[in-house]
Amino acid sequence: MSRYVRPYGDTTGDGMVQTSFTLPIPFGPKADGAAQQLANKMGMDPAMVVHSHPIGDDFTFFVVYGSVKHIVDMDDVKVVEREYPLLTPSEVNTTLKKVLRRKLVVVGGCIGTDAHTVGIDAILNIKGFAGEKGLEYYRELKVVNLGAQVSVPELVRSARAEKADAVLISQVVTQRDAHILNTQEMSAAFREAMGDKRPLLVAGGPRFDPLMAGELGVDRVFSRGTTPGEVASYLVHAMQEKKGVAA
C-alpha cells in the first residue's frame, strides 16, 4: 500500500469521484452552474454536472462526476478503535455460548421516578432501534425488563433472583442531577449487597457522558444514539474479560 492515495475511477491517480445532492433552487442552466460551483468548492476540478432534474418547483437534484485534487496521506490516518469489536447478533450468540455455556442474563429498567422507558425499551425490546433488533432478539441473552420506576432495592432483588450477569439502567430525567444521584445510589447498593460478586453495571441515557463511569460507580456508560448491537457487543467483551481474569 502506498503512502499517498487518490480516488480511483478507471486510471491510477485520476482522482475521480461521483456525488449527488439537491439544491433549493429552481431547475435550469443557473442551477447547473450553481452545482458546478459547489462541486469546485468541494475540491472537484474539473467537475461535470452529468445530470440534473427538478424536484417540485423549488428544488433541483444533481449528479456530478469529477476529479478531486485531495490526496490521502495514509500515515495520517488514525482510526479510533473501540476496545471491543462490533459483533452481529449471530456472532454475539456463538461467542456467548462458547464463553458461558449458558444464557447471559440481563436485567434492565428505569430507576427512580423516571417513567421514560424509551431508552431501555429501544435497547431491550425486540423492536429495537435504528434498524437493529433489541437484546430480546439474541438467542443467548435472557432479558428481564422491569420497566419504569423501579426502586433500587427491587432492582437488586431482581438481579439476585435472576442471577443477573449484567444490569442495565436507563435515566432520561435529569432534573437536579437525578440521573447521577440515582445511578450512584444504585451502584452503591449493588456493592454493598453483593460486593465483588455484583453483576456488570451499565448505565444509559441521553445526558450521560461516557467518561463518567468511574464517578457513577458503574462499569460502562452509554450516551445518546447507542444501538442494541453496541450494548450486546460490549456485554460479550466484558464477559470475555471477566472469564479471562478468572481463568
Place this chain on the structure above:
Amino acid sequence: MALLDLDPKVVATARGLAARAAEPVVSIAKAHTTVAVERATLRLAGITGADSTHRAGDVPWVNRVIDTVREQCGLEHGVVLPAFQALKEHNLGSLTELAEATAAGQIQFKIPTGKELTAARKAATSAVAKGLKTVDRNRVQRDKLVAKWGDPAQRPWIYLIVATGDIDEDVVQAQNAARAGADIIAVIRSTGQSLLDYVPEGATHHGFAGTYATQENFRIMRAALDDVSKEVGRYVRLTNYASGLCMPEIAVLAGLQRLDMMLNDSMYGILFRDINPIRTFVDQRFSRQVHARAGIIINTGEDNYLTTADAVDAAHTVTVSQLLNEHFAHEAGLPDHLLGLGHAFEINPRVPDSFRLELAHALLARELFPDAPLKWMPPTKHMTGDVFNGYLLDGFFNLAGVLTGQSILLVGMMTEAVVTPFLSDRDLALQNVRYVLNAAGSLAEDFRPAPDGLIVKRAHQVLGEAVDLLERIVDDGLLNAIADGTFGLMKRPADKGKGADGVIEKAEAYFNPASDMLEAQA
C-alpha cells in the same frame, strides 16, 4: 383469476383452524375491559384536554378521571356509570369540568343504583352516541370527498412515510409527497409512544424519529391533506398507528378526525413490544370495532415476522398471522375491503431464486385474500447502506408488487437503515415506482406461472406449513402458543407484559354504551 390452483378445501381448513384458534381469545376479550377501552369510551363521550398543572407534566383529563374512578369504586362496572352519576350529582356541564373537579378532589365516585342508575345510563348513552355520530359524519364526508376528488388512477396505491418529529414539517413533507405522486401518507410515531399509557395532547414539535400521535396533530395533517387533495385532484389518504397501550383511544381519535388507515395488528404489541396478551386482545377488539364503524382500513404488521426470522423459513408464519388477523377483524365487524393485510419482500437477495420465491409468497397472499387491500412492504433487512444495490432491490420489489396485483405499495427507500430519506431519495424512490408501473403495470395479464413450476409448488408448500402450524396452535391454545414463543421467537406469557394491571374483568352489570352500539353494528 387464480394462478396457483389452491385447493379450496385446504383454504377452508386453514380458515376454520384460524377461527378455532381465535375463539377462546375472543371470549376472553369479551369478558374483560381495560383502562384504555374505558378511556376511549369517555373520549367518545366528549372528554378532551389535559391537566397542565400536574407535577408529572400534561396528564390527559381522561386519565385523571379513569384513575380516580378505579381507585374509588373500581372499573368492573365500566367508567361511564360512576362518571355520569357524578356529573349529574354535582350538576357539572361537561366531562372536562368533571375532570377538573376530580383533580381538585371534589368528587367521590360511586356505582349508581335505582333511578340514578337509569339516569346515568341514559346520559352516558346519549353522550357516546354523539361521539359516534361524529365518526359517522366523517365516514360520509370521506365518501363524498372521494367521489368529488377521486381515488388514485392506478393500483397499487402509493404509500409514503413522513417522520420529522415536528407536525409542521410533516405537513410540508406530506404535501410535497402528495404532489410527487403519493396516494397515502403515513406519519410515523415517535419512538416508544406505543408504551405510553396516555395519549399526549396538542400540536407537537419534538418527537424521536417520528411525530407523536395526538388528536390535534391528526386534525392538522388531515386538513393539510384535504388542501393538497383538492390541488392534485385525488383524495390523499392519511395513516397513523392504533397500536400500543392506547390502541382503543387512538382508534377513536382517528375516527373523530377522519383518518383513513390505521396500523392495527392483532399480535404485534404482544410479540414486539411485550405488551400483555390479554390487554392487547381486549384493546384490539374494541379498536377494530371503532375502525369498522369509521370505515378505516386497517394495516396489519406481518412484515415484522420477516425482519426477525428468516423470510423463507418463516413464510408460513405470515400466512398464519394473516388468517388470524382476518378472523379477528371479521369478528369485530370489519369487512374484507377494510383489511389491509400485510406482507413483505424480505428474502435474502443472495438466496437462489429469491425473486421467484417472493412472487410465490405474494401471489399466495393475493389468492387467499382476493378482496382485501393487501399492503406490500419493501425490503429493509437486506438494505445494507449500498444505496445503488438497494435501488435495484426496490425496483424488483415494485415489479413483484405489480405482477402479483398488490393493493397498497409502501415505497421502499434506498436510504433504509442509513439515514432518514432526503428529499431526493424520496423523489428517486417515486421515479422507481413510476417507471415500473408504466413499464410493467399490466404485466399481470401475461403472467402465468407454470402449473408445476417453482412458484406454484412453493405457494402450496407454504399454505401446507401454515395449516400444520395452525393445527398446533389450536391444540396448544393461542395464548399458550404465544407464551411458548411460536411467533417471531418471542415468549410472551398471558399474565406478563406491560399494561397487565390495566386489564379488568367485567362485572355482571358492566355497562358501556360504546361497546353496545359497536357490537350492534357487527
